[in-house]
Amino acid sequence: MNYRYWDADCFLGWLNAEPEKVPFCGPVLQAARSGDVVIVTSAITIAEVLWLRGQPKLPPSRSREIEAFFRHRWIVLRELDRFVAEDARVLVWEKNVHPKDAMHLTTALRQDVQLDQFDRALIKLSGKLGDPPLLIGNPNLPPKLPFEEDEDESDEG
Numbered sequence: 001m002n003y004r005y006w007d008a009d010c011f012l013g014w015l016n017a018e019p020e021k022v023p024f025c026g027p028v029l030q031a032a033r034s035g036d037v038v039i040v041t042s043a044i045t046i047a048e049v050l051w052l053r054g055q056p057k058l059p060p061s062r063s064r065e066i067e068a069f070f071r072h073r074w075i076v077l078r079e080l081d082r083f084v085a086e087d088a089r090v091l092v093w094e095k096n097v098h099p100k101d102a103m104h105l106t107t108a109l110r111q112d113v114q115l116d117q118f119d120r121a122l123i124k125l126s127g128k129l130g131d132p133p134l135l136i137g138n139p140n141l142p143p144k145l146p147f148e149e150d151e152d153e154s155d156e157g
Contacts, residue, residue, distance in 0.1 A: 002037045002141075004028055005108035005115045007101070008048040010139060011041070012055065013118065015066065021118060027141040028116065032074040037141070042084075042107045043077045046070055048100060078107050095125065109134050116140075 006028075013021025014029065031037040049066065051057040058066065070077075078084075080103055087109070088102035097105060101122055108115040109130045116139040117123060126136035 002031070003040055003111065003113040004037055004139070005040045005104070005111060005113045006045070006139075007041065007104040007115070007117055008045045008052055009118050010116050011045060011049045011069075012052055012058075015049070015058070015062075015069065016055075024116075024118075024139040028139045031141050032072070035074070038074055038076055040076045040078060040108075040111050040113055042104055043079050044100070044103060046077070078111065080107070084110065091129075095129075097122070097125075105129065105134070 010021070010025055012018075014025040028037055028039070032039050049058070069075075084103065084106050087106040088099065091097045091102035091105055092099055095102075101119070105115065105122070105125070112130075112132065115122075115134060115136045117136050118138060123136050123138075125134075127133040
């Protein structure tokens, strides 16, 4: 099973149909819906996704859509506890990472998954945190082509 950690920016990019993010997020969501990927995120994402700095706030009229989206079986929430928060605090001090980003980084590190992200400053930390090193980058599953699904069937004959 392929696990990916998404921060609020990935979810918001999809929910707002941001043209520069949808091509990256779509294939990961398609794989999640088909059971090939599980998306992991911190419980803080549920609130953070409503209003990221520099972006418009999602209106209450979308509450049902957003609540339903986070209830998909292929989205797994991880709690923010004292230990995650304390590890995040270290990242704030030692790596000069913003607190919310540090909480996402720490949660991803504890899950030993790739962190899908659009923030270039955080992507620069790819391979520099954790053991094994945390990979950080844009969501990067290629779209599944229709003929790939048919290949398995043709091999049986």
